[in-house]
Amino acid sequence: MENKFERIIExxxxxxxxxxxxxxxxxxxxxxxxxxxxxxxxxxxxxxxFKRVDFTGSTFVNxxxxxxxxxxxxxxxxxxxxxxxxxxxxxRSNLTKANFHKGTFRNCIFIKANxxxxxxxxxxxxxxxxxNSDLDLIGARSIKVWKLNQxxxxxxxxxxxxxxxxxxxxx
Amino acid sequence: xxxxxxxxxxxxxSEDRFLELSTNPQTGxxxxxxxxxxxxxxELEANGMVNNLRRPDNPKVDLDFxxxxxxxxxxxxxxxKGMIDFGSLSxxxxxxxxxxxxxxxxxxxxxxxxxxxxxxxxxxxxxxxxGEVVHLYNFENLRNRIETPLLMQAxxxxxxxxxxxxxxxxxxYE
Numbered sequence: 244m245e246n247k248f249e250r251i252i253e254x255x256x257x258x259x260x261x262x263x264x265x266x267x268x269x270x271x272x273x274x275x276x277x278x279x280x281x282x283x284x285x286x287x288x289x290x291x292x293f294k295r296v297d298f299t300g301s302t303f304v305n306x307x308x309x310x311x312x313x314x315x316x317x318x319x320x321x322x323x324x325x326x327x328x329x330x331x332x333x334x335r336s337n338l339t340k341a342n343f344h345k346g347t348f349r350n351c352i353f354i355k356a357n358x359x360x361x362x363x364x365x366x367x368x369x370x371x372x373x374x375n376s377d378l379d380l381i382g383a384r385s386i387k388v389w390k391l392n393q394x395x396x397x398x399x400x401x402x403x404x405x406x407x408x409x410x411x412x413x414x
Numbered sequence: 415x416x417x418x419x420x421x422x423x424x425x426x427x428s429e430d431r432f433l434e435l436s437t438n439p440q441t442g443x444x445x446x447x448x449x450x451x452x453x454x455x456x457e458l459e460a461n462g463m464v465n466n467l468r469r470p471d472n473p474k475v476d477l478d479f480x481x482x483x484x485x486x487x488x489x490x491x492x493x494x495k496g497m498i499d500f501g502s503l504s505x506x507x508x509x510x511x512x513x514x515x516x517x518x519x520x521x522x523x524x525x526x527x528x529x530x531x532x533x534x535x536x537x538x539x540x541x542x543x544x545g546e547v548v549h550l551y552n553f554e555n556l557r558n559r560i561e562t563p564l565l566m567q568a569x570x571x572x573x574x575x576x577x578x579x580x581x582x583x584x585x586x587y588e
Contacts, residue, residue: 260446260502262502262503262506263508264503264506264508264509264510265508265509277445279445279446279447280446280447280450282498282500282502282503284500284503284508284510284513285508285509285512297445299438299445299446299447300446300447300450300496302498304500304510304513304514305512305513317441319440320447322498324513324514324519325512325514337440339440339476340476342526344514344522359476360476360530360533360534362526362529362530364522364525364526380533380534382526382529382530382533384525384526384529401529401532401533
């Protein structure tokens with residue numbers, strides 16, 4: 244396993260913010276890193292495991308996460324633009340006050356994740372489940388939630404978590 | 415702190431208070447993001463807009479600071495928003511042509527802030543109304559200063575579209 248992403252982090256100067264784009268990371272494991280306030284654009288992560296990584300306040304633009312696992316990852320106050328997650332597992336992770344704009348969660352599962360006070364706009368949830376996750380105070384605007392080929396469209400909601408919980412049980 | 419002194423602000427803060435303000439109430443640690451928020455909050459205090467800046471007592475009230483408005487003494491809750499600059503990516507030769515414009519980002523920040531103002535109303539030691547929640551837009555990281563007026567207007571346009579334009583403060587826009 245090469246762990247190209249970890250090597251990039253390790254090569255950062257002291258107090259340098261991670262700014263990275265146009266790269267693909269395949270089959271890597273990223274452990275115990277703090278890369279707050281990073282700017283990450285047009286990155287693809289395929290089969291990457293993130294464990295105890297702190298991305299607080301980072302911005303992701305046009306990124307793709309496929310078959311990735313997030314465990315004890317901090318995505319608090321992150322901004323996601325045109326970013327998609329497919330077949331990802333997000334476990335015991337902190338997504339409080341994260342902002343998601345134009346993107347998708349497809350076939351993802353959240354386990355004991357905290358999404359309190361996060362915000363979603365122009366976003367799609369496709370066959371995505373939430374198990375024992377904190378979904379309070381989630382704001383939503385122009386959202387589609389797909390389950391078993393049925394789609395619910397939400398124009399605006401300040402309590403979107405209730406709907407996610409109800410819709411995700413057997414999707 | 416040295417940045418604030420360069421801007422001409424009188425900064426008189428003990429190391430203990432700076433550490434206390436920079437401690438992320440959610441994690442109990444101080445980190446890069448919390449330090450950036452603290453610098454923004456202290457600028458408000460240094461330019462005489464608020465007094466007694468502190469972190470909210472109830473960590474469930476997930477707004478960055480609570481303070482008293484200078485003059486009226488009214489309690490306000492402050493949420494700090496840093497404007498992103500994608501120029502740092504293009505500097506590295508990364509193609510940002512498919513990225514949202516800074517204007518679009520600012521518009522959405524303004525629009526989303528209206529919903530965010532209402533989230534913590536009624537919580538123990540939280541704001542009693544939207545009027546007590548202020549969003550502080552900090553343009554510190556924006557390098558092309560020519561963009562700033564356009565982005566300030568975009569924030570206001572977003573808030574207007576969401577139906578509530580009060581409680582917006584801009585920082586480092588000159």
